[in-house]
Amino acid sequence: xxxxSSYCSKLITAAAVVFCITTVSAQNQNDALRLGIPGLGSNxxxxxxGDSYIGLSDDAGAAFFNPAGWGLLxxxxxxxxxxxNTYGNNTTFMNEYSNYSNSATRLSDLSFALPFPTIRGSxxxxxxxxxxxxxxxxxxxxGYNGSNNSMIQNLNDNYSNIPYDLYLxxxxxxxxxxxxxxxxxxxxxSGALHNWTFSGAIEAxxxxxxxxxxxxxxxxxxxxxxxxxxxxxxxxxxxxxxxGNAATMxxxxxxxxxILNWDISGWDAKFGVLYQIQNSARVGLTVQFPKTYTVKESxxxxxxxxxxxxxxxxxxxxNYSDNVQYDIVTPFELGAGFSVNVASLILxxxxxxxxxxxxxxxxxxxxxxQYIASQNKNIKDLLKSVIxxxxxxxxxxxxxxxxxxxxxxxxxxxxxxxxxxxDRQYVTGGIGYLAGGSVAIDLGYAHGWWSTxxxxxxxxxxxxxQDIKNDQxxxxxxYRF
Amino acid sequence: xxxxxxxxxxxxxIGVALSGCYTIVWTPKDNFPTADNSxxxxxxxxxxxxxxxxxxxxxxxxWYSIAPPAQSYIRDSNQGQQSxxxxxxxxxxxxxxxxxxxxxxxxxxxxxxxxxxxxxxxKDSSGNRVQTTNSNNNTRSSNTNxxxxxxNNNGSRNNNDGxx
Numbered sequence: 001x002x003x004x005s006s007y008c009s010k011l012i013t014a015a016a017v018v019f020c021i022t023t024v025s026a027q028n029q030n031d032a033l034r035l036g037i038p039g040l041g042s043n044x045x046x047x048x049x050g051d052s053y054i055g056l057s058d059d060a061g062a063a064f065f066n067p068a069g070w071g072l073l074x075x076x077x078x079x080x081x082x083x084x085n086t087y088g089n090n091t092t093f094m095n096e097y098s099n100y101s102n103s104a105t106r107l108s109d110l111s112f113a114l115p116f117p118t119i120r121g122s123x124x125x126x127x128x129x130x131x132x133x134x135x136x137x138x139x140x141x142x143g144y145n146g147s148n149n150s151m152i153q154n155l156n157d158n159y160s161n162i163p164y165d166l167y168l169x170x171x172x173x174x175x176x177x178x179x180x181x182x183x184x185x186x187x188x189x190s191g192a193l194h195n196w197t198f199s200g201a202i203e204a205x206x207x208x209x210x211x212x213x214x215x216x217x218x219x220x221x222x223x224x225x226x227x228x229x230x231x232x233x234x235x236x237x238x239x240x241x242x243x244g245n246a247a248t249m250x251x252x253x254x255x256x257x258x259i260l261n262w263d264i265s266g267w268d269a270k271f272g273v274l275y276q277i278q279n280s281a282r283v284g285l286t287v288q289f290p291k292t293y294t295v296k297e298s299x300x301x302x303x304x305x306x307x308x309x310x311x312x313x314x315x316x317x318x319n320y321s322d323n324v325q326y327d328i329v330t331p332f333e334l335g336a337g338f339s340v341n342v343a344s345l346i347l348x349x350x351x352x353x354x355x356x357x358x359x360x361x362x363x364x365x366x367x368x369x370q371y372i373a374s375q376n377k378n379i380k381d382l383l384k385s386v387i388x389x390x391x392x393x394x395x396x397x398x399x400x401x402x403x404x405x406x407x408x409x410x411x412x413x414x415x416x417x418x419x420x421x422x423d424r425q426y427v428t429g430g431i432g433y434l435a436g437g438s439v440a441i442d443l444g445y446a447h448g449w450w451s452t453x454x455x456x457x458x459x460x461x462x463x464x465x466q467d468i469k470n471d472q473x474x475x476x477x478x479y480r481f
Numbered sequence: 482x483x484x485x486x487x488x489x490x491x492x493x494x495i496g497v498a499l500s501g502c503y504t505i506v507w508t509p510k511d512n513f514p515t516a517d518n519s520x521x522x523x524x525x526x527x528x529x530x531x532x533x534x535x536x537x538x539x540x541x542x543x544w545y546s547i548a549p550p551a552q553s554y555i556r557d558s559n560q561g562q563q564s565x566x567x568x569x570x571x572x573x574x575x576x577x578x579x580x581x582x583x584x585x586x587x588x589x590x591x592x593x594x595x596x597x598x599x600x601x602x603x604k605d606s607s608g609n610r611v612q613t614t615n616s617n618n619n620t621r622s623s624n625t626n627x628x629x630x631x632x633n634n635n636g637s638r639n640n641n642d643g644x645x
Contacts, residue, residue: 058526058539072524072539074539074540074541074542074543075538075541075542075543076543115542115543116506116507117506117507117513117514117542117544118504118505118506118507118514118521119505119506119507119511119514119519120503120504120505120521121502121503121504121505122504123504123506202502202504203503203504204502204503204504205503206503207524208503276524276526278525279524279525279526279528280525280526282526341526341527343531344531344532396531396532396535398530398531398532398533398534398535399533401533401534401535434534434535434538437534437537437538438538440538480538480543481543
């Protein structure tokens with residue numbers, strides 16, 4: 001009984017925080033998670049094998065998965081790739097269904113590897129520019145909230161002057177608005193993280209390779225959030241929201257637009273080991289050192305209120321927009337993987353431990369120390385340690401030079417108490433073709449799905465339940481010479 | 482978890498530091514690794530019977546497909562310079578002797594040998610054939626140097642063998 005109540009308590013706690021992508025205002029643990037959850041990488045072969053690549057990594061995928069894999073290269077290698085990412089969100093809000101999608105196409109990978117001529121062993125250096133994570137996202141909702149709450153009231157209760165500035169309160173900050181409004185909105189997210197990766201790998205013992213990736217990160221994240229509250233039922237048609245001001249008779253619409261732009265930079269390092277056992281198996285181990293992201297944030301707010309009188313009041317954007325800067329530091333990630341080659345069939349698997357409760361904000365400029373400390377405490381209280389696991393397979397038809405791939409992987413939810421349906425699951429597939437013995441063309445595809453929810457304000461007062469579908473396609477060409 | 486990872490990295494680094502690195506990178510002092518003289522072995526992960534051209538794709542060192550750089554002169558720079566000087570001298574001799582005895586057979590297959598054969602013979606004022614000693618010495622010296630250079634190449638391989 002106690003464990004059940006504890007579980008419920010955790011759920012309530014998790015619900016008590018602003019969740020997922022539906023709120024754009026102050027910094028919270030979702031901002032840290034946005035950078036902390038690993039991306040899918042940019043290697044078509046790896047993606048086709050469920051990103052289960054720590055124990056393989058014998059191509060440009062080493063820049064993302066296991067730097068020791070560079071040591072397996074014997075040829076000069078040039079790789080280029082394109083990725084296409086779609087994000088679909090089926091949302092249930094107040095028993096109304098909406099769907100919205102977003103997509104992005106980008107250059108996902110450019111890399112060059114130079115194995116040094118050796119008398120014995122292997123020494124390889126490489127440089128790569130690759131996309132490590134895509135922020136493409138979308139959300140749309142529209143429904144009537146019949147309860148006696150609203151964003152207007154929530155802002156007013158939380159000492160925001162926005163309702164006052166829009167003449168939705170009297171001069172004493174009291175509002176006549178009491179819920180029963182139609183609520184709608186949409187969010188579009190875009191941006192990506194890119195790495196400049198400088199790598200080196202060496203065969204330290206026979207068949208034992210060690211490598212290091214030094215990553216210099218750049219990226220952007222953009223979030224455009226439109227939110228509306230409309231009095232479609234005419235509940236406030238005879239009410240002056242600012243008593244004595246006839247222009248405020250008959251509240252019709254409240255609109256709030258929030259635009260969040262991040263300019264991201266940072267660095268990190270990844271250490272990897274890969275050992276080949278006999279001729280048919282490899283095991284790999286990686287240590288991802290903490291990534292330090294510096295976020296230069298620009299937050300812009302616009303909005304207006306509209307009345308039946310035709311009067312519209314606009315928000316003075318400069319009063320509610322600001323620029324701040326802070327660091328987000330991710331935890332260590334420890335990964336281990338293997339691959340086994342049986343005749344023409346490669347089977348691979350891996351697991352990665354990430355303790356999300358070690359995410360933290362740091363070095364804030366424009367945010368109070370107390371605020372940063374409280375956010376870091378929220379992270380400790382709400383997030384947990386997870387184990388991501390991946391499995392994959394590849395079968396080669398040697399006569400025609402074609403390879404078929406399949407895989408599956410799971411990224412468990414970082415939140416304590418989340419059900420398994422909130423885990424990000426992906427099935428993957430791929431095909432590869434070797435032309436002329438030196439040009440490999442690979443196509444990788446991943447289909448992911450998971451559930452989540454978000455609150456427009458408060459806790460479970462205006463909640464969107466979301467079923468996410470994410471599809472990613474990577475096309476790459478590798479030339480070895 | 483941090484301490485575990487730090488220990489793992491430390492153990493690996495200490496291991497490599499204590500035992501030395503397995504990899505030997507080619508330097509200009511070494512004989513250039515080719516398919517004939519290299520110790521490199523296919524790691525066997527993509528065996529040819531099952532992978533066809535992929536075996537070559539993954540396992541063929543790119544430096545096997547290029548001509549070895551002219552490291553024989555770099556191998557022993559002093560001798561290399563002597564050899565070049567001798568060749569310059571031979572060209573001079575060759576210019577004279579070629580005019581005098583264009584049809585003489587070469588002593589060897591190298592250009593310096595051919596030059597030496599023709600450059601050493603001349604006529605005295607009475608019409609008798611005589612050998613110009615200095616010229617011969619120079620020419621033979623050139624041959625000797627070239628042979629030394631070749632032996633140095635072999636010596637380079639011997640050095641490699643010694644590392645085995």
